[in-house]
Amino acid sequence: MSVAESFRPTPAVPHTALRAALDTTARLWLDEAAATIAAEPVTIRTLFPAARRRCGQARLTEHWTVDEAARAVLLTALPRTGPALADEVTRLHRHGTPAERRAVLRTLPLLDLGDLALPVVRDALRGNDTTLIEAALGPYGATHLPDAEYRQAVLKCVFHEIPLDRVHGLPARADRELARMLADFAHERIVAGRDVPQDVRPVVRAFPDVVTEELAIVEKQLERDRKEEI
Known part of the structure; x- marks a missing residue:
């Protein structure tokens, strides 16, 4: 999405x-x-x-x-x-x-x-x-x-x-800097063993060229969280 x-x-x-x-x-x-x-x-x-x-x-x-x-x-x-x-x-x-x-x-x-x-x-x-x-x-x-x-x-x-x-x-206002900030936030939550809100995903995914490493970590955790909810 x-x-x-x-x-x-x-x-x-x-x-x-x-x-x-x-x-x-x-x-x-x-x-x-x-x-x-x-x-x-x-x-x-x-x-x-x-x-x-x-x-x-x-x-x-x-x-x-x-x-x-x-x-x-x-x-x-x-x-x-x-x-x-x-x-x-x-x-x-x-x-x-x-x-x-x-x-x-x-x-x-x-x-x-x-x-x-x-x-x-x-x-x-x-x-x-x-x-x-x-x-x-x-x-x-x-x-x-x-x-x-x-x-x-x-x-x-x-x-x-x-x-x-x-x-x-x-x-309209989501940009690469916001995507980076959200990816960093999500990474910190994952490291702390806390859940990551699913709705950060569209913003982060919209700018993969800026947050490549963080994106991979966030995507993996979000996907795991999503499967556990199902």
Whole structure:
């Protein structure tokens, strides 16, 4: 399986599913909250945390919960004014609960921020909350993170056992240096007698000319692990 074949893209905010999941009271609240934020942006500081209580937190799709999608609606209601928008988004992330931070990270691709929200992504990647790491490596992070930081983030996902098919942009951004890093990581795990995640295989195999020796070791162990699982 190639890197591209192993990747599952993250869909945009499921607006239709969100509307269907909300009762009349919740839909009315969300519409009024978005209108209020558009007119008076500072009100998002109280309305954003209230989304879970007013709209619920049920699983909406594979990638979104109801409260995350509702918060995305509120964020996209903010006036799009570059640095001012980035400051508000950063504030919401810094002071938010994990659920609120996930919503911020998942909504970044929908906001006109350029590189201004990279500090938010970096903050999430510094922690060990796997849900935040995964959200940070959505479309925004995949587009704006420099190569070296993106590679380190992918390696952190492997270390924390986050499936690589949840890392956005991997088919396009996988390169020889990332393949070498993953092969080295896999080699260290094998030497330590530990399992090697199967999903490093497509990335490593894509660049055999760079990791020839490590690749042979990794391939042998991965194949052995695969047979033992069957």
